[in-house]
Amino acid sequence: MNTNALHGHMDALLLSVLEHEPLHGYAIIEALQERSGGALAVPTGTVYPALRRLERAGYLAGEWATVGGRKRRTYRLTDTGRTALAGERSAWREFTAAIGSVLEPRPR
Amino acid sequence: MNTNALHGHMDALLLSVLEHEPLHGYAIIEALQERSGGALAVPTGTVYPALRRLERAGYLAGEWATVGGRKRRTYRLTDTGRTALAGERSAWREFTAAIGSVLEPRPR
DNA sequence: ATCCTACATGTAGTCTCTCTATATGTAGAG
């Protein structure tokens, strides 16, 4: 898929994937891929900066950990982030409804 | 609505609105607004350059006309544009399916 | 007469976000 079209929806994706459990960047990429049935192959160069951005925004809290000799930065959703996720979800519904109504208009 | 999120979907919108009848820029903006129930307020600074781009791409053909003392540039969908529209439609379905599966996962 | 709103198109410059390419490093398998 042309992930360039994700423009503006990446945040929702990241927040959503962290809703039930904290994950680190690499695992987030895998989760995205898995949940979408392989459709979402998001490059690392997109995800890592986006996670930082969301952390700066206060939606995520990151923490370093070392697992099996490898360093990971694990992110969890903050309360603010949870609120933001709810907002992103309703924005997504509005968005698809709006575009959908133009792209596939119902015959009256 | 944050139309910045339209990134990459504007083309589909414009082609779709021109599917059954040629329209000029201003009328396209109104049609978009109307069809979406008021949700899509696309600024002129977005639409006019986009129409030019689609014309350059061969998807649209534009023609000047004067109606009631005012000049209009009316665009119609070319055959290539019609093919592109079909592609945009299926891309849109894939896109929403992918994001949707992450944002609103079905309970298993 | 003048102003305001609707109609109508267009450009310049900015902004945001994603991408590609690159860099760095560990662990474990072959």
Add this chain to the structure above:
DNA sequence: CTCTACATATAGAGAGACTACATGTAGGAT
């Protein structure tokens, strides 16, 4: 030793939408 998976990160490019501005006609209201 080499290759692959794991893991994070940054610089720079590119795309496309935005704001703000510029220009002009037509018609109704003050």
